[in-house]
Amino acid sequence: MERDISVFTLFGGIRPMARAIGENPSTVAAWKRVGRIPAEKQPHVLEVGQALGLPITAEHVVFPLGRPNAAAPVEITAQPIAVACDRTPITQRKDIQ
Template sequence: MERLTSLFDLFGGIRPMARALGESPSKVMAWKRAGHIPAQKQAEVLKKGIALGMPLTAENMVFPLGRPAPDVAAAPETVVCLRQGKAQRPTGAR
């Protein structure tokens, strides 16, 4: 199974990422635990990563832990009931 590289891995870990961004390691660890980069920090993280030569895109900001796996569950099939319930009126009755 292929391991996805997270944004945090690209920076070299929590501490190197915190150092590069001028943030505390505990704050960056909170981002990782939450699984997202705060909206007000995304542009700064993207700009810093690109400046450091990382192949980052906006997708890395939205999915910092890697893109979630597609939903493999089959689409629900339409259920048709041909039996008329007791509470239903016959067609055409008033």
């Protein structure tokens, strides 16, 4: 699957896709915004797309905006987080005996 061809493009856009699969356009737009189709909806989207003769595969519904490039390096840097607590534990309070 090419990176620039999304499942939304294959259906012709958000509204045509929503109409074809029987969902609200706002729901399909939310899927596009978050970059994923809920797992319980994926089989239906695949079935409808194939029934319409679209060149859609399971990969299209699992990665609706295209598969992330696995070769691209991912930089994860751990940032130390300072934790401050101004409350003295009960066992260390001098006023409690």
